[in-house]
Amino acid sequence: MNHLFPAIKPFHTEMLQVSDGHTLYVEQSGTAKGVPILYLHGGPGAGMGEDYRRFFDPEKYWVIGFDQRGCGKSTPFGQLENNSSEKLVDDVLAIQQHLQIEKWLLFGGSWGSTLALLTAIRQPESVMGLILRGIFLAREQDYDWYLQADGGAAQLFPEYYQDFLAPVRSMLNEFSIVDAYSHIFARGNEVQKMAAIKAWSLWETRISRLHYRPDESKQLANVHSAISLALLECHYIKHKCFIPENDILQKIDKIKHLPSTIIHGRYDCVCKIEAAFSLSKAWDNSQLHIIPEAGHSSRAGNYSGIMPCHSSNADISKERT
Structure with a gap:
């Protein structure tokens, strides 16, 4: 496939109060009878946008998205206090509990891939599998590459x-x-x-x-x-x-049993391709897709052909329970 699904609107939106005075904008789209999948946006601070819903077949997936602390429609806007990786993982788990989801897929791009990994490492029993794009491992070499x-x-x-x-x-x-x-x-x-x-x-x-x-x-x-x-x-x-050096790779054994699709643009200049390769090498149950003639952004067709979740991609949801 070389296209995204048609644009859709959420069937439910809400403001969910979490800890430390933060309130999250949460939306649901697709079908509530489908496979639950959580979209984790990049940044930190980029917010969701709208095109992310087009990655998923709305007849097969229950798509959940939220604006992370301090950005998008979440409040207070731009708030740095009590805004850390640990708090964001807490928020993800709070959303899961609020929606009474036992297990779901995690779909994250860029910083969203980091947050998906941190969440799965914290609570692997509640994750069916992961789809990760533009890998960022929050190591010193990753900061150096960017800055x-x-x-x-x-x-x-x-x-x-x-x-x-x-x-x-x-x-x-x-x-x-x-x-x-x-x-x-x-x-x-x-x-x-x-x-x-x-x-x-x-x-x-x-x-x-x-x-x-x-x-x-x-x-x-x-x-x-x-x-x-x-x-x-x-x-x-x-x-x-807020992550110790090389922490994700050092803890990858906690989630090595989970199936994962890892996607990275060959010419990604924000997140170095070595991160995707190193993650895949350490993760026995992962599949690495390096996309030729693609950069970092999932927009402008850079990842068409691999990003949309069609029925063929849904096999990841059949992970052993």
Whole structure:
């Protein structure tokens, strides 16, 4: 297949109160009689969007999506306090309990792949299988690839990297890149903050697609999403995503029995392809699909042909109970 399913609307939406004063926007689409599958968006802070529903056959899947803490329609918007990987896993399990789902599939892209892995490792007995795209393992080498001058992304896009450094260049003798951005987000004036938010978001936008469109900077479009993406990504990276170094691979034995499909674009410049290869190598029950002529983003057809969940992909839901 080389297309997505038709656009659909949720059949139910709600605001679910969780811990620490956070409330999550949760929506359900497809059929409540189908295989339950949870969509975990990227970022942190990107929010759901709408196209994600088109990955799934609405006649076969009960599709659940939510905006993670601090982004999208969840409240309070942009809140960094009590916003950590552990809290997000707590939220996933709270949604599962709220919807009275015994077992479900986890479907995550980019940071969503990280969160799916953390959730499965925490509670593998409640997971049927995983579908992961654009793997991010939250290791030091993954941060370096994305942020450092000698990392892969900066080497491939040196001119865009200079634009990324522009708001913080004068601070780099005193601060790291992430600490400099964090300082501006916390203490800068509104002009400085918005310039930094635009630079951070534009850096990811430019390197996430296989074919970047020069007018993309005019499409930063969704200022709401750009703000939460910049604030939350910076917050999480500053704290190493609240995950010990190499923690996911070291704990992979907890979920090695679960079936997994791992999908990665050959030319993904946000998340290095080595992460997908290393994860697959450590996970006996996984299948790795490296997609030629694809980058990081699942938009613009980069992953058409493998991403939609058709009946052939549903076999993962038959994992042993």
